[in-house]
Amino acid sequence: MTATTAAPSPTGPEPLWRAEDFARHTGTNVGTVYRLIRQGDLRAVRVGRLVRIPESAVTEFIASGGSPR
Numbered sequence: 001m002t003a004t005t006a007a008p009s010p011t012g013p014e015p016l017w018r019a020e021d022f023a024r025h026t027g028t029n030v031g032t033v034y035r036l037i038r039q040g041d042l043r044a045v046r047v048g049r050l051v052r053i054p055e056s057a058v059t060e061f062i063a064s065g066g067s068p069r
Helices: 019-026 030-039 055-063
Strands: 016-018 045-047 050-054
Touching: 016 019, 016 055, 019 030, 019 050, 019 055, 030 050, 050 055
Parallel strands: none
Antiparallel strands: 016 050, 045 050
């Protein structure tokens, strides 16, 4: 059995934000961040037990005006 992996990014892995950092950056609270994630309005990934927000998701959310899809 062989495993396939994606080619590594030439610029390295995408930065991941903590919910607390996203809340501070957008002027919301952490509860709101987790609600946005649960509702599918903010993309996030799990790293073990931790929830992290890819930097591209932060950019998408801000570009959309912070409104749900």
